[in-house]
Amino acid sequence: xxxxxxxxxxxxxxxxxxxxxxxxxxxxxxxxxxxxxxxxxxxxxxxxxxxxxxxxxxxxxxxxxxxxxxxxxxxxxxxxxxxxxxxxxxxxxxxxxxxxxxxxxxxxxxxxxxxxxxxxxxxxxxxxxxxxxxxxxxxxxxxxxxxxxxxxxxxxxxxxxxxxxxxxxxxxxxxxxxxxxxxxxxxxxxxxxxxxxxxxxxxxxxxxxxxxxxxxxxxxxxxxxxxxxxxxxxxxxxxxxxxxxxxxxxxxxxxxxxxxxxxxxxxxxxxxxxxxxxxxxxxxxxxxxxxxxxxxxxxxxxxxxxxxxxxxxxxxxxxxxxxxxxxxxxxxxxxxxxxxxxxxxxxxxxxxxxxxxxxxxxxxxxxxxxxxxxxxxxxxxxxxxxxxxxxxxxxxxxxxxxxxxxxxxxxxxxxxxxxxxxxx
Amino acid sequence: xxxxxxxxxxxxxxxxxxxxxxxxxxxxxxxxxxxxxxxxxxxxxxxxxxxxxxxxxxxxxxxxxxxxxxxxxxxxxxxxxxxxxxxxxxxxxxxxxxxxxxxxxxxxxxxxxxxxxxxxxxxxxxxxxxxxxxxxxxxxxxxxxxxxxxxxxxxxxxxxxxxxx
Ligand code: SF4
Numbered sequence: 001x002x003x004x005x006x007x008x009x010x011x012x013x014x015x016x017x018x019x020x021x022x023x024x025x026x027x028x029x030x031x032x033x034x035x036x037x038x039x040x041x042x043x044x045x046x047x048x049x050x051x052x053x054x055x056x057x058x059x060x061x062x063x064x065x066x067x068x069x070x071x072x073x074x075x076x077x078x079x080x081x082x083x084x085x086x087x088x089x090x091x092x093x094x095x096x097x098x099x100x101x102x103x104x105x106x107x108x109x110x111x112x113x114x115x116x117x118x119x120x121x122x123x124x125x126x127x128x129x130x131x132x133x134x135x136x137x138x139x140x141x142x143x144x145x146x147x148x149x150x151x152x153x154x155x156x157x158x159x160x161x162x163x164x165x166x167x168x169x170x171x172x173x174x175x176x177x178x179x180x181x182x183x184x185x186x187x188x189x190x191x192x193x194x195x196x197x198x199x200x201x202x203x204x205x206x207x208x209x210x211x212x213x214x215x216x217x218x219x220x221x222x223x224x225x226x227x228x229x230x231x232x233x234x235x236x237x238x239x240x241x242x243x244x245x246x247x248x249x250x251x252x253x254x255x256x257x258x259x260x261x262x263x264x265x266x267x268x269x270x271x272x273x274x275x276x277x278x279x280x281x282x283x284x285x286x287x288x289x290x291x292x293x294x295x296x297x298x299x300x301x302x303x304x305x306x307x308x309x310x311x312x313x314x315x316x317x318x319x320x321x322x323x324x325x326x327x328x329x330x331x332x333x334x335x336x337x338x339x340x341x342x343x344x345x346x347x348x349x350x351x352x353x354x355x356x357x358x359x360x361x362x363x364x365x366x367x368x369x370x371x372x373x374x375x376x377x378x379x380x381x382x383x384x385x386x387x388x389x390x391x392x393x394x395x396x397x398x399x400x401x402x403x404x405x406x407x408x409x410x411x412x413x414x415x416x417x418x419x420x421x422x423x424x
Numbered sequence: 425x426x427x428x429x430x431x432x433x434x435x436x437x438x439x440x441x442x443x444x445x446x447x448x449x450x451x452x453x454x455x456x457x458x459x460x461x462x463x464x465x466x467x468x469x470x471x472x473x474x475x476x477x478x479x480x481x482x483x484x485x486x487x488x489x490x491x492x493x494x495x496x497x498x499x500x501x502x503x504x505x506x507x508x509x510x511x512x513x514x515x516x517x518x519x520x521x522x523x524x525x526x527x528x529x530x531x532x533x534x535x536x537x538x539x540x541x542x543x544x545x546x547x548x549x550x551x552x553x554x555x556x557x558x559x560x561x562x563x564x565x566x567x568x569x570x571x572x573x574x575x576x577x578x579x580x581x582x583x584x585x586x587x588x589x
Contacts, residue, residue, distance in 0.1 A: 024565055024567045024568075037450045037451070037492070038491060038492075038493070040453050041453055041493060041494075041497075044453065045577075045578055048578045048582075049578050049581040049582055049585065050581075050582050050585055050586075051581070051585055066450065067450075067451055071451075072451070074451045074452070075451045078451055078453070121491060122490075122491055123489065123490050123491040123515055137491050137515055138491060138515065138518065139491050139492075139493035139496075139515055139518060139519035139522065140491075140493045141493060141519065141522040141523060141576070141577050141578065142518060142519075142522055142577065144577075144578075144581070145522075145577055145580075145581050148581060148585070149581070149584070153567065155565075187438055187485065187488060188437075188438065188484060188485035188488070188511065188513075191485065191511065191513070191514065192514070221485060221488065221513060221514070223514060276438065278438075363442075363447040363450075363490070364442075364446065364447040364448055365447055365448060365450070369448075382440075382442065382489060382490075384440040384442040384443060384489060385440075385442070385443050385465055386442055386443055386446050386447075386465040387442045387447070391443070391446075391465045
């Protein structure tokens with residue numbers, strides 16, 4: 001029977017002879033990940049299950065990123081629990097100064113290979129689809145069961161094939177591609193399905209941009225998002241991992257729940273207005289709105305590619321006096337690369353602040369929380385009411401060019417209007 | 425399993441877990457201590473209707489967003505017996521089933537429910553009574569019925585560990 005890529009991965013990780021959308025199967029994990037928010041709750045649930053040992057310490061990773069560096073005593077205690085638990089069970093622990101945001105760190109350190117299954121105690125575990133891996137975002141009780149048994153239950157999803165044709169226009173990035181997809185299918189349009197990204201426009205994306213696309217599959221309600229592995233994937237993984245992998249793709253005659261086609265020649269820089277990632281308009285339509293904060297970072301768009309894009313706008317410019325610009329490299333590696341390229345100096349010289357890698361203000365945790373009535377442009381993935389602080393604040397989601405341009409102009413503006421002479 | 429309670433109604437679609445339980449309270453791990461923050465970003469006054477047996481009635485794509493299990497933990501701590509909705513976001517739905525909080529899909533019953541009305545749900549047959557009216561819900565797959573009957577994933581795991589010795 002012909003299968004989609006998602007079905008092939010799930011079949012290879014379960015004990016059934018065959019499977020089809022709607023079946024419930026137990027799926028084996030190649031990796032289980034949790035953080036300082038989901039981990040400690042999972043440990044409690046694991047105790048309640050009466051389990052004292054994990055299925056395989058080599059396949060478990062804990063990352064302190066949400067409230068790191070600790071914002072208060074309670075957060076510090078969560079991180080201590082995470083570290084103590086990791087030490088006790090002999091699992092890899094990424095503390096401050098060693099890692100960064102979980103999804104970025106796992107990808108750049110070679111934990112993720114095409115065709116693998118990752119159970120993550122975080123909804124953006126779908127990010128690993130950039131490398132053709134099935135990342136399933138799970139709650140803490142699910143994670144507890146994964147820590148003990150190395151498997152989780154999964155209803156086999158149908159697949160929506162998303163084909164990107166044409167080529168990107170100036171100042172358009174992976175962020176705009178996924179916003180275009182969410183605009184096309186809606187925030188619930190991917191429910192019970194996997195989004196599979198194919199076509200020449202997908203193949204042309206770097207891994208950093210694929211990360212941004214796969215990251216927001218969950219914002220369309222999808223189980224996960226997948227890029228079939230190709231030469232770009234192979235080049236990225238070479239020297240990064242020893243884990244074996246095989247390129248896989250959907251069978252040509254596999255059946256899809258739906259086919260969506262996005263012609264990139266017609267996609268301008270986009271922005272998601274408050275309070276939904278599905279409230280998408282061209283940047284031009286939101287232009288002129290005054291802003292108080294710009295946030296460039298997070299697991300979707302805190303890569304070196306994003307920082308280079310931001311720097312291309314900020315270098316030689318000044319952050320508008322009414323704006324706070326906060327730039328957060330997603331990992332220590334990204335941070336060091338940005339240092340080596342002189343980007344951090346350009347940011348600071350422009351009047352931005354640069355923080356250590358953290359989830360921080362992305363979820364309104366700390367380090368850049370918004371006050372009532374404030375408006376921000378962020379390269380993050382969610383702009384729900386209250387997401388970055390006060391429920392009376394507004395968050396606009398956009399790519400790093402758009403965010404950096406807004407920082408300079410003090411209002412939402414087309415990046416082309418700020419970036420005279422910047423090669424896009 | 426028969427579940428009965430007074431309806432607490434949230435009509436809007438696409439309610440996300442950030443408004444159900446804001447991020448700044450995620451550093452709490454004890455469900456009892458999560459109770460004061462449930463619905464905080466949506467409508468804190470909804471909590472005034474809790475504290476007795478209740479059925480939470482919700483719209484489309486309820487629980488979208490973060491994987492934060494704090495939401496169903498706080499709901500259970502408040503005595504919410506069941507969530508009756510038009511449709512659910514995937515992680516929220518999983519979390520409910522895993523914690524033994526039934527999440528039942530029945531759009532017609534949602535439309536019929538007014539705040540305070542008695543809602544009675546038979547999770548085995550899928551029958552939903554809203555006041556005097558009766559509706560038929562999408563039946564749960566047997567895997568999920570078993571999971572709920574055994575009290576959720578924790579008890580399911582306990583049994584599996586006991587069987588393994
Ligand atoms: S950066 Fe934001 S979206 Fe990504 S894992 Fe952290 S809190 Fe979640």
